[in-house]
Amino acid sequence: MSERPIGIAILAMGGEGGGVLADWIVDLAEHEGYPAQTTSVPGVAQRTGATIYYVEFHPHAVDVHDRVHEPILSLVPTPGDVDIVLASELMEMGRAIQRGLVTPDRTTLIASTHRVYSMTEKTSMSDGRVDPLPFVVQAEKAAKHFVHADFAQIAEHNGSVISAALFGALAGANALPFSREQFEAAIKRAGVGVQSSLNAFAAGFETAVRSNGDTAQPKARISSDATPARGSQPFDIGATNHPEIVTLDRRIQSEFPTEIADILHRAVRRLADYQDVSYAHDYLDRLKPLRAVDDAATYAVRGDALLLAEAARHLALWMSYEDTVRVAELKIRATRFARVRDEVKAAPGQLLHINEFLHPRLEEIADTLPAALGRWLLKPGALRSMVERMTSRGRIVRTTSLRGFLMLYGVASLRGMRRRSLRYQREHAEIDAWLARTLRYAIHDYPLALEIARSQRLVKGYGDTHARGMRNYRKIEAVMSLVARTASPGARLKSLCEAALADEEGTRLDTLLDDLRRSEGESNTRTGQESANVASATLSSATH
Template sequence: MNAKQPIKIAILAMGGEGGGVLADWIVDLGEANGYIAQTTSVPGVAQRTGATIYYVELFPAEQARADGGRPILALMPLPGDVDVVLCSELMEAGRAVQRGLVTPDRTTLVSSTHRVYAIAEKIAMGDGRADHNNLLAHAEGAARRFVRFDMAQVAEDNGSVISAVLFGAVAGTGVLPFSRAQFESTIERGGVGVKASLKAFGAGFAQANAPAETEQPQAAALRPAGTARDPQVRALLARIEKDFPVAAQPVLVEGARRLVDYQDPAYAQLYLDRLARIQQLPGGDLQLLTETARHLALWMSYEDTVRVAELKTRAGRFDRVRSEVRVQQDQLLAINEFMHPRLQEICDTLPAGLGRWLLRSGLPRRVVEHFTKEGRVVATSSLGGFLLLYTLAGMKGWRRASLRYQAENGRIEDWLERIVAASALNPQLATEVAQCQRLVKGYGDTHERGLRNYETLMDAVRRAGARLAPATLRELRDAALADEAGKKLQGALQRLALDAPLQQAA
């Protein structure tokens, strides 16, 4: 670093991650060891639509005295003029690169590799997540040195916060002119959570000098059938090993595991029965089998009120919440759930005949609608609230008789028929039909909008028949995923002349 220039450090952190504490530590570190320090912050508009940028400049006090005055320090980082960038999350590293704060000639970038998904990523109709590997590649190419690992996990493992791990990681890089003892003395002077912070600092320091994380996809290990304790589960695994291609088995194992957890082993057997039909299609297309297996498992484990209640009353969830909020032994934990079931969701949970009757009824329907106008808060940490949801979760055994099951089962069978019909024309078209299941997800209004777009798309597939190219269906699906209201899909259908009946389009 240029002795005539200050050391310039930018910190990008979200709310609650201790970015301000980290900035204060760096200021105290500098001032305690012969540096003039200045810090400023520019807050983002929300925790996940814009992180706070803390900016610190450090200038040697001895150099300032030799120059006969005090240095003029900047209030904010400038593109191409930052020595160290610290990021509490991988997307923030991407934002720093995008802003030009990270340059290959001078910047050391230190970032956690975990993700906290942005609102735009969460509300996307499909998989709206930014590509993890692309973020890593851009950051690697932009920085002089890129130090990264999952700092959120390291902080959790050491009972501290991510700011302490970041502080340790930047110390471990050796990019700042201070010793480890000087860094640790800074934490000790803070006087708050010293023991846990020092432990997390030490872990971050050690990890900064470890080999960089390799972002290789995790290969799904196929569990040998003989290791499963339940005989029905062993039979499922044995059938997958015997009847399906090795390359597709990891997806099938995960799908079967999901459906055993969702319902029971017999339901997972139905899953394999359906896939056997796809496996037996002429040509035995592996991609078609794999994509159908992936999306069939998702559709068969649709979200309903029973599933929501089951997930909210699991012991593992209570343990996770206690861990996340760091409940002490002498503290009580209260968990409140906001529940707002609509009439349709109540009818969907009932036996099919009763559910249909209630939807068509007069006074009974109005009575139920009156009590569902407003949501209610259910305290699952209380005995009454827990028993209410636990009883609802106990209706899992009746799910096959419910109105929702009959509706979803019919849609799934229709989807599989469309895949089979499309495969006779083009296996790639059949794969695109299988991937249209991405539109159907969630519950309530989200499910209804996605299902409406899905049915519009399937109607276009039916009318176009052999005229429909796989790339065209992919384009239509992307349009549907880009706009849950369906306007972009309708525009694409009109542009491609697929919105008119077949006899008119011919």
């Protein structure tokens, strides 16, 4: 009687070595005398090209008379009939479960828990990241055996790619009839990046062995914000113990509660990198009045500094608003060029060209200019019309060329005059009004002040994104007095902010604002009617 073949599905994205992993498995099986084949079905994902590789090999291809024959192997994985699933990322693991490739009666699931965020998550107006915990919980239920860890980080620490770490986890899971030495021999036969691949293989192997051997060990807990977007870089000035940064750290230690020290340390580095050290000191100066109010309101009672922490976080984000100067500066940083080379896996001797699509609007150009000149450019007239025609279409700038680099370098060098720019004046006027409003309500209505501090999250990005967010922010700001008179002002303001982030058109926000104004009008009508009734009763009593 012939035995069934072993099916292995590999779900990977472009550049992760899914094809190499499939080739290793096929080579391993064939070298040990098992007929094997691999197929791939390329797909399209919002993050990058996603491909399903399917490997199938037959352990013993014999008929009823024990005669060896050529087996018939499947070209694609069949739901409910896959023995092993290897997923290079958490969402790819979820796709495998959704497709029915993982079943509790037979499937060993090996998955990396790191995240590569989808475009839907990245472009969300609020925090659009998908909570990874339900993925892990569902995987524990769906698979017969579940091995999971951040294999991308394991591979990176060993100077290799995730395919090598997953290959090691496959060996450590003991789901195939091969020894560790036989797995390693397949890597050596490939002859490419052998030592780094073996190092990542060993780390992945040990991770899977620990998962197999310690069944009483608690399952890994994954926080939705535990894995940052890959490729993020620390701010340049924060990478060294700059004397002026040390001075800022000492000021934080002496003037602010330890509960928010981590936020402040990160904030001052961000702002010093964004503008200069003096700008970071301005940031701390703006927080000091709020610190006093927060102490009086809650810190002495509850032992926290919730309002101060929220204001500190959002103030740092607002003061480092994205303008043309910042965008240009980030695009020509050496760390960005290095990151792109790493992402596209460019060899040391290969030339890399980076093309940037830029479309600065008239308003963004005016915002970069000194305030008086910027306002003059925005006035209707021949100059404005000419600039609008020149900027009506975007252009592609090759930052790896001398001309393109110098063009953006020139824009980035305007950082020294940022404080005199029109955008700076506008943003900081809004910041001062926001802080003053937060302080004003903090003493009498702490929950409302907390939501006012958090309302800054509406203002983000640049260009159309920033304009849309600022428009919604000002709509809410205009009705703040009405919000303060509602039964639960903090909850009402929170619902308005969430509505503003729900859709780009602002339809949901406009609906809630209309409801708020209508209820206020009805309330005023009732109050006026009650006053008229009291006056009428008083007059009638006086007459009698």
